[in-house]
Amino acid sequence: MSTGKKKPRGKTRSSKLRTDYLSRFAGRSYFMQGDESVAYGSLYAGCDFFAGYPITPATEVAEVMSAELPHVDGYYIQMEDEIASLSAVIGAVWAGSKAMTATSGPGYSLMQENIGYAVMTETPCVIVNVQRSGPSTGQATMPAQGDVMQARWGTHGDHEMIALAPNSVQECFDLAIEAFNLAEEYRTPVIVLMDGEVGHMRERITMPPLKDVKIRERKLVTGDEMIFGGDEIPPMAEFGLGRFIHVTGSTHKETGIRDVQSQDVHERLVTRLCRKIADNRDRIARYEEMNLEDADYVLISYGATSRPAAGALLRARAEGKKIGMLRLITIWPFPEGKVRELTARAKKVFVPEMNLGQLSREIERFSKCDVVSIPKIGGITHTIDEIYNGMKGI
Amino acid sequence: MADQKDKADKRRHRLFKYLRKEVLPTAFCPGCGCGIVLNCYAHAVDELQMDPNDLISVTGIGCSSWIPSPYFMGDTLHTTHGRPIPFATGAKVTRPDKTLVVIAGDGDLIGIGGNHLIHAARRNIDIKVFMVNNLIYGMTGGQLAPTTPAGVPTSTSPYGNVEHPFEIAELVAAAGASYVARWTTFHVFPLMESMQKALTRKGFAFIEIRSQCPISYGRRIGKRTGTEALQEYKETAVRAQEAAEMTPEELAGKIVVGRLAERDKSEFTANLRQLNDEIRKKDAGRRPEDWSIS
Numbered sequence A: 001m002s003t004g005k006k007k008p009r010g011k012t013r014s015s016k017l018r019t020d021y022l023s024r025f026a027g028r029s030y031f032m033q034g035d036e037s038v039a040y041g042s043l044y045a046g047c048d049f050f051a052g053y054p055i056t057p058a059t060e061v062a063e064v065m066s067a068e069l070p071h072v073d074g075y076y077i078q079m080e081d082e083i084a085s086l087s088a089v090i091g092a093v094w095a096g097s098k099a100m101t102a103t104s105g106p107g108y109s110l111m112q113e114n115i116g117y118a119v120m121t122e123t124p125c126v127i128v129n130v131q132r133s134g135p136s137t138g139q140a141t142m143p144a145q146g147d148v149m150q151a152r153w154g155t156h157g158d159h160e161m162i163a164l165a166p167n168s169v170q171e172c173f174d175l176a177i178e179a180f181n182l183a184e185e186y187r188t189p190v191i192v193l194m195d196g197e198v199g200h201m202r203e204r205i206t207m208p209p210l211k212d213v214k215i216r217e218r219k220l221v222t223g224d225e226m227i228f229g230g231d232e233i234p235p236m237a238e239f240g241l242g243r244f245i246h247v248t249g250s251t252h253k254e255t256g257i258r259d260v261q262s263q264d265v266h267e268r269l270v271t272r273l274c275r276k277i278a279d280n281r282d283r284i285a286r287y288e289e290m291n292l293e294d295a296d297y298v299l300i301s302y303g304a305t306s307r308p309a310a311g312a313l314l315r316a317r318a319e320g321k322k323i324g325m326l327r328l329i330t331i332w333p334f335p336e337g338k339v340r341e342l343t344a345r346a347k348k349v350f351v352p353e354m355n356l357g358q359l360s361r362e363i364e365r366f367s368k369c370d371v372v373s374i375p376k377i378g379g380i381t382h383t384i385d386e387i388y389n390g391m392k393g394i
Numbered sequence B: 001m002a003d004q005k006d007k008a009d010k011r012r013h014r015l016f017k018y019l020r021k022e023v024l025p026t027a028f029c030p031g032c033g034c035g036i037v038l039n040c041y042a043h044a045v046d047e048l049q050m051d052p053n054d055l056i057s058v059t060g061i062g063c064s065s066w067i068p069s070p071y072f073m074g075d076t077l078h079t080t081h082g083r084p085i086p087f088a089t090g091a092k093v094t095r096p097d098k099t100l101v102v103i104a105g106d107g108d109l110i111g112i113g114g115n116h117l118i119h120a121a122r123r124n125i126d127i128k129v130f131m132v133n134n135l136i137y138g139m140t141g142g143q144l145a146p147t148t149p150a151g152v153p154t155s156t157s158p159y160g161n162v163e164h165p166f167e168i169a170e171l172v173a174a175a176g177a178s179y180v181a182r183w184t185t186f187h188v189f190p191l192m193e194s195m196q197k198a199l200t201r202k203g204f205a206f207i208e209i210r211s212q213c214p215i216s217y218g219r220r221i222g223k224r225t226g227t228e229a230l231q232e233y234k235e236t237a238v239r240a241q242e243a244a245e246m247t248p249e250e251l252a253g254k255i256v257v258g259r260l261a262e263r264d265k266s267e268f269t270a271n272l273r274q275l276n277d278e279i280r281k282k283d284a285g286r287r288p289e290d291w292s293i294s
Ligand SMILES: Cc1ncc(C[n+]2csc(CCOP(=O)(O)OP(=O)(O)O)c2C)c(N)n1
Pocket: B061, B062, B063, B064, B065, B081, B104, B105, B106, B107, B108, B109, B132, B134, B136, B137, B138, B139, B140, B145
């Protein structure tokens, strides 16, 4: 046997090509869609592989990636379905790529099994879900926020999930970078939970100078560390390092070798996978607070809905009402502590969402006061009036 | 002590180094064909003097998928049921310098994963697929597969199979693979040679390996041992060249073995790389710097 080259691909990848190309955009402003912006953010984050399947309202992410990835020495491939797309993403990651896919409801449903595979194998990757109105084919071109619970519990078995919800085109860019960084930090799939409204609206964004962007590189093994246990978040290996790694979605020991019958092995593995995220809930939590200092009433919102919600908040404030808003950016893991703290002082919480009250029930679990859902479905975002009128009794 | 260990190592079979020692003995049932396939694979790799570090084995879910996962000593990706080919596709695009080998069952590759198989053949991506066809869902205890012959009773077709089975190798050849062959676990030497061909020839290569599952399949058709199956393969195998001259009636109940397709066709990852180089050279494509607003 010869020894072969054992250089990790992550280290040999041409980062100069990437930085040279992206520096053309750095520091400039553009008028673009959320879908396009999330793609550029991903390129900034170092994504060099995209596998996908077209679906409204997420197709523009694939379109930008197919046009731009070649310029940064990366690869776009179009697969035969969304199951194959996420499969290819995970395969590419173990071969050394930073990889992502983008889809919407029907495709996201197809991805659920492999999302669990990515959780179980601790594969860092990013899945963009630009939510559209379901169930099933639903209103194919219309936005919704109906996948909030699917993002949390879509795949089977015990697990934790990281999901981020941008509410502006700029934030799509910023959170794409954040999503890749969190995926590497926690060695887990991260969902960018957009909605069709944010995905398709056009706004001004500024792409920052590359040096101002913090990018978390993959933590690779340096010696013979175990890659599926030992540390709470073990270092990764990749194919071709001469480690002869064994990667499996079956229950496995710290070495990666399958052990599907020992209760303690499964408990140790799955508990660690959950704890590495749940225990870092506060470090992962990102939110925005508005007028909460003296608030008796609290609006909790996220994604596109947070924009008319902010309008309703301003109107109520102008009328002297003591109301504030918590805009969730991290939806999962759920910022339990923050919601507990706010609701301890509040009289009522209002939760406008483009679904029939999915996150509002989660909020109820951690609230000490009444939680009032302000739902709207049908593919049209709430108006300011609808949210304002829904805040009864303030 | 060291002396004794040296001696023990010397007595070991020369292919022992290709196995993950800590997981032996294998979990395969007595008479199972998976051990023969593993043996042929290790032989093929050894005779080609391939560095195992240049091989990535990708498998699905099923007994056949256990051949490399965990038994073969090399980088191994044990994926979800039916999906090893798309997982391997991603890995191959990122690491075109590696040899990607998919080993899985018929249920995995043509049942739940059939769509991926024909698309990979169409793309002609440089992946080597060794499909172990035991005509049944073995791991789950013998349910009807898309390869089960008409009439055969299985645990989910207790009154006999009313479906028509797939001719998979022919299907993959029609879908555009650059190399397609069919052998059986009886034909170990031609199978080894065919594996070597697949491993060295650029493009999508597919070998259908008819294999026995005495416990979940043979038992149901009155062939309770591996030897009976091997005997059947020996007696019913017809070389592809001879089969070309035979009528469908004459071919009934026969297994056509040998090379079924070999063609030169450009390979997917090479095409991708070439295209990317050209795009970069030309600095082509739309780019938002053109629509910058500041
Ligand atoms: C999505 C999904 N469906 C069903 C199963 C159950 N399952 C496990 S192995 C298998 C069949 C395997 O048959 P085959 O691929 O022919 O391999 P063999 O065991 O016969 O070698 C099935 C149906 C599964 N693991 N995942």
